[in-house]
Amino acid sequence: MRLNRTRARTRDAASAARLRRRSGILAAVGALVAAVAIGSTAGAQAATSEGLLCQTDPHQTFSLTARTGYISTPDGNSIYMWGYGMSSGQFQLPGPVLCVTSGQPVTVILHNTLTEPTSIVFPGQKAVKANGNPAQPQLDTGGSLTSMVQAADATDGSVTYTFTAGSPGTYLYSSGTDVTKQQQMGLYGALVVRPAGAAGQVNDRTDSAFSPQHEYVFLLSEVDPEVHLAVERSQPVDWSAYNARYYLINGRSMPDTLAPNNASWLPSQPYGALVHIKPWDAATNPLPAVIRYLNAGRVSYPFHPHGSDERVVNKDGHALQGTSSTAPQDLSYLKYDIDVMPGQTVDALMDWRDVEHWDATTNPIPTQLPVITDQLLVGADTWFSESPYLGTKGSYPANITVNNECGEYYHVAHSHALQQATNYGAAFGGMMTVFRIDPAAGCPTS
């Protein structure tokens, strides 16, 4: 449907901007992928255009600073946020993805520049210490809870958390102080714990191996802009009127989710969510991608990938397996919708298989294919190849801007609570991204 006149007009401007942005995205994707291929040995800090951007440190020591800043939404809004950034860097949403090795000590130093105390809890980690003491709930002199854990004082405080990285998998880290507000304001991030000696696996099971070039974090959250406006203006928040309008993957909404990591036009939202793979092949491409889902929000997000099932192998940092001590049973399962609960993490392996091997001449699809010009293309640009055949591009009407490079496939992946797949109610936005499947031989331009 149709938006009303006012909205439609805004949208026209927005889609024009988006169109420009999209062409930029594809060029950038191509350029950066090439750069990574050449420079991947240059060091852990080399920027990749897509996929997981890990923050690593030889001593597993990370210095984070809680700051204020702004994110932008695809409909042109600018939202006041709080977030964790590297102390050496700047405000960002979500916090840096910290990648560590299981069984090794981890140190996180939190510096606070906010006007109220803040802290970090590490759900799933054990024996966490704060400034060398056991991490404990904090009470005021009257016995009331003030924080789930020792906090850094307002304005210029700091606190150091230490723990030994737990079992392999994905964990949330987030504020343990004034949690309703500070979580909503953006104080959360992802912690990836890798199995010792098996960094290419999700967990200690060999059947959790994935392709390291195809590792993705989908940190899911939401924003009620009214809350953020009230906090920015130091006004009271009416929580009974809470109603989220923006739904985010890695701090971005569709179509910004498709932009590469560190896109210059999203300076405080560094993480993209475009999944970019080739068809599974037993000989040449046997390893699946991995998507690490985390829910930093306050409701469940039922995430539906099109085009492929995903195999859930890990939840909340633990392998889905039985209790046999010799050969623990495989209790993983396939899903076409991953319903992620608040605070939960789910690690899923995914691939896409060219089962039918359709080919225009040797194995045509046994049905009458549509005449493209008889059908409806939505919008002034398209990602569609105008062909059912992978690696084949059809011809396009002259008035259509073509985003497709080489006949690659695109599938969406989005929350199936469909109001969450909107930008403030406008469809095909929000908690949504795209899975790109290149032909087996690759795309010449990327």
Added chain:
Amino acid sequence: MTDETRSETTGPGRRAMLLGGAGAVGSVLLGTRLSFAQPTRPTVVQAAASGTAKSVHLAGTDGWVSMPAGSPPDLPFFPDSLAPSPFDTYVFGFRDVTAMATAQEVAAVRGKAQISAPMLAFDEGDDVTIKLSNLGLLMRPDLFDGHTLHWHGFVNAIPLFDGVPELSLAVPIGRDLSYFYRPHDAGTYMYHCHFEDVEHVQMGMTGMVFVRPKQNGTRVGNVPTGVRLAYAYNDGDGSTRYDREFAFMITELWSAAHYRDAHIQVSDWTDYAPSFWLLNGRGYPDTIAPNGDPQVTAGGRLQYQPISSLITCNVGETVLLRLSNLGYQNHPLTLDNVDMQVIAKDASLLRGRDGSTNYQVTNTVDVGPGESRDVLVTPRQPGEYLLYDRNYAYLGNGGGPGWGGMMTVLRVGAAGTYAPQTQPNT
């Protein structure tokens, strides 16, 4: 998304084409009456067919349906002042027009959508062609919304037949598109229109589709003789065998959004606040009314909600419940007095890659938006048992008094009470 730019350039042509287009729609008629009927007439091009060709013809349009009698007014949204008697709620939906012999018959379906959509069932390996015709919206001649078919959960799909208009194509008014599928994975799926998905799904373009396993008709494991050889999955051991099957499309209905669509207004979908909770397009107690036929006016106010959710079986029989959720809320469904064994989620048997089976016995099955569950129940005592949403907030009709919403009945008769099942949900 149908923005104004598009409207100016393409609207008039599409509108003018409507009647002629609808006429053309019926000129190729495909054989299968009910989608789950067995005999089929292969009328599609068969270049490389590997399985039995099955053809279905669906039409997308708008229409009117009825929420349970006695639901309190919620003016101006409910009942809708534009609704023709005996209806009260504006919807979009699909119709099965496969058996219609003439173009006129198909065109006459315009404005007569049903909810839930026709139930589809295929066999593993079938060559399935589903032709979708867009008949337009009788109430909204100002709109030119496309429609699509998204087979939700279809594995290794290609974009052309995945039905996401932004990444492939949509069917404009007066035209049609034939979607092709060769399902390889048995199980319980769902289908819906993906054009402006948040709107078209909420408006009612949602239905069940399931795939029957190759194992059907064979005796495996310890399955005794003399029983129905129907299975939910290729289990290899008979553990998913059933005597009867019932499918449930789980949705919510937000009256205000339906009203606004009929009255040329816009909804902010992030305000989503449903008023009715439905199984197969009906709220309790309509859920237990008999099956109907949208072509038969005797159905009265439920004429365009033809699918019953009443579960019937004889004592000791095994019943397969196929649960698919195309609402936007989670629904924990509870069955009183009878264990529920969850054998599959999202059309995948709960069995690891090493063969470890992990079926789960419970009395409450949570189904999230876009998820499905396959559940086996084997009642040991005759009687009536309630299947209902354990979120009691969803057991009402529009905030009215009494029981309503997402609830139905499992009716268990003594041996021989019910004849063998020939169709799902009967």
